Amino acid sequence: MNNHERPVPAGNFSADSRHETISRMESETLDVLVIGGGITGAGILLDGVTRGMAIGLVEMQDFAAGTSSRSTKLVHGGLRYLKQFEVALVAEVGRERAIVYENAPHVTTPxxxxxxxxxxxxxxxxxxxxxxxxxxxxxxxxxxxxxxxxxxxxxxxxxxxxxxxxxxxxxxxxxxxxDDARLTLEIVKEAVERGALAINYTKVERLLYENGKIVGAQLVELISGQRFSVHAKKVINATGPWVDELRSEDGSKTGKTVxxxxxxxxxxxxxxxxxxxxxxxxxxxxxxxxxxxxxxxxxxxxxxxxxxxxxxxxxxxxxxxxxxxxxxxxxxxxxxxxxxxxxxxxxxxxxxxQEEGKGPSEISRRDEVFVSPSGLITIAGGKLTGYRKMAEKVVSLAAKELFEETGDNFGPCQTEHIALSGGKFGGSDKMEHHYLSAQIREGLELGLTRASAEKLARRYGTNIPMLWDILRKAENDSSISANAEAQSELDKEVYASLVYGIKHEMVVTPSDFFIRRTGAMFFDVNWVRLWKEPVIAYMAAVNDWTDEVTERHRKQLDQQLAEATEVVLRE
CATH class of the missing domain: 3.30.9.10 (D-Amino Acid Oxidase, subunit A, domain 2)
Structure with missing residues (x-):
C-alpha cells in the first residue's frame, strides 16, 4: 500500500503536542519535508496533504513570523504590474483573489x-x-x-x-x-487537521544526504533544545528571505539569487x-x-x-x-x-x-523554482496572493519526481475549492447574516461586549464555537483550576483567544499571541501594554515556566514593542 493510500490521523495543533509531532516526524520517512512556515510553505503543506502525501513542515521562528505577517495585507491583483507589462502575473493573481476570499472569507474582506x-x-x-x-x-x-x-x-x-x-x-x-498572518495560520491548521505535521521554533541544523542526494534534515527544537532527524523523499526550501542560506548549505547557490x-x-x-x-x-x-x-x-x-x-x-x-x-x-x-x-x-x-539594472520597485514579483543537483527544491519570489498557485507548481514538481522514482501517483492539485480552517461557511455569502450574527448573539449571552463578540467571531470564523466552549468551561472550572489566579486577571476576550491559541494554534510565546494570532502589536499597541503582564503570568502558570524563562519572554516582548513603536536612525 502506498503512503498516499494510508489513512492519515488528524493532527493535533496544540502547543502541548510538540513532542508528539516530533515523534511522528522522526518515526517515518515523509514524502515531503517543507522548510519554512510562511504563506508559501503553508500552501505547499496543504496542497501536499490533500493529494495524499505524507508531509511535514518545520519553521525556525513562529508561523508567518517573517514576510508573511509584514505585508501590505492585501490579497490583490497587482494593478501596478500592468505598467511593467506583467500581464500573465496580473491574470493569475487577479483570479486567485476570489479563490482566497471564498476559501477564507473570515480573514479576507472585499x-x-x-x-x-x-x-x-x-x-x-x-x-x-x-x-x-x-x-x-x-x-x-x-x-x-x-x-x-x-x-x-x-x-x-x-x-x-x-x-x-x-x-x-x-x-x-x-x-x-x-490578515496575512492569520491567513497563513488557517492554511497550516487546515493542513494539520487533514493529517499533515507542522511545528514552529524548529531550526534546520544541517541537511542530510545519501549518495549525494538530499534525504532530510537534522533539526533542533529551540524551546527544549531537543535534536532530532527527519527523513523525506523530497525536501522543499520555502524559507523566503533565507532561501539562499539553505541553497548555500546545499552547495547550490548558483545562477539567480534572491x-x-x-x-x-x-x-x-x-x-x-x-x-x-x-x-x-x-x-x-x-x-x-x-x-x-x-x-x-x-x-x-x-x-x-x-x-x-x-x-x-x-x-x-x-x-x-x-x-x-x-x-x-x-x-x-x-x-x-x-x-x-x-x-x-x-x-x-x-x-x-535578482534582476540586474533594476531598482527595488522595478523587480518582478514573479516566483521561480530551482532544483539543485542534490534534489533540493527551492521556491523563491512571488506574492501572497499567488500562494496557492506557487504551491501547486512546487507540489506538482515533487509529485512528478516521486512518480518517476517510486511509482506513487498523487494526482492533481485540489486546493481551489477547499475551505480553510475557520472558513467553512458554505460560501462567503452565508457568513454575515447566516452565521456571524448568531455567533455574536451567543458571545453576548456569555457576557462579552458586542464589540468583543464581533471581533472574535470575525477573527475565528467557524472555529468560534470552540472559544465559546472555553468560556463556558472557565465559568464551571475556574474555582478549582490550578491556574485560577492567573486566569482571573484576564478578561473574557483575552482569555478565550489566548487559551484557544495555546490549545489549537500552537502559541508558544506571548509574542506569538500579540503579534500574529491577534495582530494587536501593529493595530492596538495599547491593548498589548494593557494585557502584557496578565498574559505572561497566565502562560507562565500553564507552562510551569521558571522565573528565568518568564523573564526571557518578557524581555522578548518588550523588545518587539520597541521595534513596533520606536524608530532607529539607521539599520
Missing amino acids: LWMLLPIVENGTYGKFLSRLGLYVYDRLARVKHDERRQILTKEQALDKEPLLRQDILKGAGYYVEYRT HLTKGVHIVISQSRFPLHNPVYFDVPDGRMVFAIPRDGKTYVGTTDTDYTGDVKTPRTTAADRDYLIDAVNYMFPSIRLTAVDVESFWAGVRPLI
Missing part, C-alpha cells in the same frame, strides 16, 4: 479602492480607464465588482480628504484586504486620519503607496528600498517613517500628519529574484 487620477500622475484618465478595463478582464472580476471611473466631484464625495488642486478624477475598483528589499508601514488612529476608503495614490518620487482603513486605524505603506541588514529583525528608520508621512501629507494635505501621530509600524523583507 473593499472598494480609489485610484486618484492626478496631474502628471502614473495613470491619466485614458490609462486608468484602459488599465482597469484590462484588469477586470484579466482577473475575471465579478460583474458587481467591476471598475468605475469617477469625476473629480464624485471622487471627492467618496473621499473628501484627497488633494483637490491636482485631482482630475479617480478609478474605483475592488481589492481584498486580509534580492532583498524592505517595506515599511505606519499606523495612525482614524481620529487623526479618518479615511473612508482605501486609496492607492501617487507620491512625488514616482512610486505609488496604499492608505487603508482597518479597525479604527489607517495604515500606510509601503516603502521599497534595498536591504542588507538582519533578516530576522528589520527595523523602521526615521527616514522610512518620514517618507510615508510626507506621502500622506502630499495626497491628503489637510491631515498635516507628524511623527507624533504614528502609533506603530512594521518592517518586512521581500525576497525577490
